[in-house]
Amino acid sequence: MRHLLSNDELDGLVQYMETRFGLEPAFLHQFSWEKSARDFWMMPKDLLQFSPQDSFIEKRGLRAFNGDKNPPKPTTVFIQRFGRMLNKNVIDLTTQQFQLILDKKLIPNLGREHDKGFVILKRHGFALGCGFVRGEDIESQIPVRMLHTISPKFL
Amino acid sequence: MAKPYLSPVYFSTYKDFIPDFDQFMQVQASLAPVFVKRNSLKCSEAEFNQFLDRHLKDGAFESVKKVNWVEDCFEINAPRAIVGGLWEHHIGLYYMLGASSFIPVKALDPKPNEVILDMCAAPGGKSFLIAEKMNDTGVLIANEPSNARRRILKSSLDRMGVTNTQCTNFYGEKIPDIGLFDKILLDGPCSGEGSLRGTWSRAFDYNRNDEYRNTLQRSQRKLLDRSTDLLKPGGRLVYSTCTYDPEENEMQVDGFLKRHSSMSLIEMNIDGPWEDGIHQFKETTFNPTIKLTKRIYPHRFNSWGFFFATFVKQ
Numbered sequence: 449m450r451h452l453l454s455n456d457e458l459d460g461l462v463q464y465m466e467t468r469f470g471l472e473p474a475f476l477h478q479f480s481w482e483k484s485a486r487d488f489w490m491m492p493k494d495l496l497q498f499s500p501q502d503s504f505i506e507k508r509g510l511r512a513f514n515g516d517k518n519p520p521k522p523t524t525v526f527i528q529r530f531g532r533m534l535n536k537n538v539i540d541l542t543t544q545q546f547q548l549i550l551d552k553k554l555i556p557n558l559g560r561e562h563d564k565g566f567v568i569l570k571r572h573g574f575a576l577g578c579g580f581v582r583g584e585d586i587e588s589q590i591p592v593r594m595l596h597t598i599s600p601k602f603l
Numbered sequence: 604m605a606k607p608y609l610s611p612v613y614f615s616t617y618k619d620f621i622p623d624f625d626q627f628m629q630v631q632a633s634l635a636p637v638f639v640k641r642n643s644l645k646c647s648e649a650e651f652n653q654f655l656d657r658h659l660k661d662g663a664f665e666s667v668k669k670v671n672w673v674e675d676c677f678e679i680n681a682p683r684a685i686v687g688g689l690w691e692h693h694i695g696l697y698y699m700l701g702a703s704s705f706i707p708v709k710a711l712d713p714k715p716n717e718v719i720l721d722m723c724a725a726p727g728g729k730s731f732l733i734a735e736k737m738n739d740t741g742v743l744i745a746n747e748p749s750n751a752r753r754r755i756l757k758s759s760l761d762r763m764g765v766t767n768t769q770c771t772n773f774y775g776e777k778i779p780d781i782g783l784f785d786k787i788l789l790d791g792p793c794s795g796e797g798s799l800r801g802t803w804s805r806a807f808d809y810n811r812n813d814e815y816r817n818t819l820q821r822s823q824r825k826l827l828d829r830s831t832d833l834l835k836p837g838g839r840l841v842y843s844t845c846t847y848d849p850e851e852n853e854m855q856v857d858g859f860l861k862r863h864s865s866m867s868l869i870e871m872n873i874d875g876p877w878e879d880g881i882h883q884f885k886e887t888t889f890n891p892t893i894k895l896t897k898r899i900y901p902h903r904f905n906s907w908g909f910f911f912a913t914f915v916k917q
Contacts, residue, residue, distance in 0.1 A: 479766065490766055491766050491767065492739070492740050492741065492742075492766060492767045494716065494718075494740070494741050494742050494767075495741075495742050495766075495767055495768075495769060498718060498742045498744075498769075498781075498782055505769055505770070505771060506753065506757065506770045506771065506772055507757050507760070507768075507769065507770040508768075508769045508770075509766050509767075509768075509769075510761070510764065510765065510766040511761070525761045525762070525764060528645070528694045528695055528762075528764060529644065529645060529695075529764030529766075530764075532645075546690075571690065572653075572654075572657070573650070574645075574646070574650075574691070574694060574696065575694070576690070576694055594693050597688065597693065598688065598689075598690045598693055599685065599688035599689060599690075601663075602658060602661055602662075602663040602685070602689055603690065
């Protein structure tokens with residue numbers, strides 16, 4: 449069962465995304481937001497008003513945040529769609545770093561350059577998904593099923 | 604791998620109306636090229652050109668050619684597995700689909716903030732094209748009754764990063780009165796002759812099974828009938844198939860026009876090497892406006908074969 453995200457919950461998301469990733473605060477307010485058992489979903493305002501019976505809906509809008517985590521983690525599909533608007537805590541991966549991710553290894557956070565928490569992993573300027581900084585290592589949060597199907601020959 | 608084989612007798616009943624039939628048979632027996640469509644929701648034209656250049660340099664692509672008549676579509680000379688395995692594909696910078704699939708969506712002409720229904724939406728290529736044309740605004744209902752195919756649909760829409768879409772699981776002919784739509788795309792179940800380019804004779808043999816054909820045609824008829832109830836007055840319906848069979852194309856349209864006086868065919872003014880719909884098949888002569896329907900043949904437009912008809916509701 450879904451319900452509308454409260455203003456407080458949305459304000460929390462807006463503040464976190466601005467502080468951590470530099471996302472314009474007005475951006476998330478353009479959308480309607482729903483919360484399912486675990487996740488936060490975004491959609492144009494019109495879509496929310498046009499709703500067949502819930503039992504027939506399998507997916508409405510884009511699953512934007514995983515609400516299980518605190519703070520909520522932006523999903524891979526959200527980052528891949530809106531990554532170009534995220535400009536703080538971003539790592540543009542080298543070929544070697546991308547290969548480490550495909551090999552399911554950690555990326556060294558040399559000199560502890562990045563603060564603890566989520567970072568955006570990009571390649572040639574395009575967002576791939578999230579990473580998580582843990583001290584001297586950065587762990588990929590990109591779904592393994594996606595990594596499995598990527599050709600390592602053309603990175 | 605065995606050489607693809609096309610049964611020479613399969614299309615013989617179409618010889619009378621497919622122009623340059625020998626050339627058609629030659630092209631139909633060859634594999635269709637690999638096409639990609641840039642996702643304008645995620646990357647600009649300049650960024651996409653850089654992506655194409657990068658993979659021309661690293662050898663993933665042998666050559667790239669812009670496709671005429673459709674926007675942001677490129678024919679890639681590379682194995683399908685390579686194009687589908689690139690990380691840029693997995694993050695949704697592009698979608699792989701036949702170039703002909705664009706044309707019914709062009710006929711639908713989606714606009715921002717409209718309310719649109721894609722009745723048989725899986726695997727999601729046309730839903731993505733519609734959502735993109737709507738600039739990811741308004742409402743798109745992407746309906747698909749098959750669980751397995753709906754999983755692919757949802758995954759496609761996620762990968763392309765679409766927010767304006769709601770996936771539903773109705774049987775198309777039983778979609779309840781959930782609202783009225785500005786536009787409906789009915790890319791119905793069909794025998795898929797146009798998409799079986801360069802494939803095995805066994806698939807064609809199966810396709811010629813009369814019982815299977817009758818089931819498909821019944822289903823097409825019911826879907827068409829239901830679509831009129833869901834369309835706003837003045838709304839647009841596009842019916843498309845990827846088959847050459849007149850019984851699934853012009854004959855369906857002809858019967859539909861007889862059953863629904865409120866629906867009429869319109870001229871689409873979409874430039875391209877399409878042929879007009881045929882006016883007669885076997886013993887049946889169709890409504891004269893059937894020539895407004897269009898056929899896409901692979902020897903005219905090197906992609907899949909397609910048929911489409913655009914209606915407006917009075």
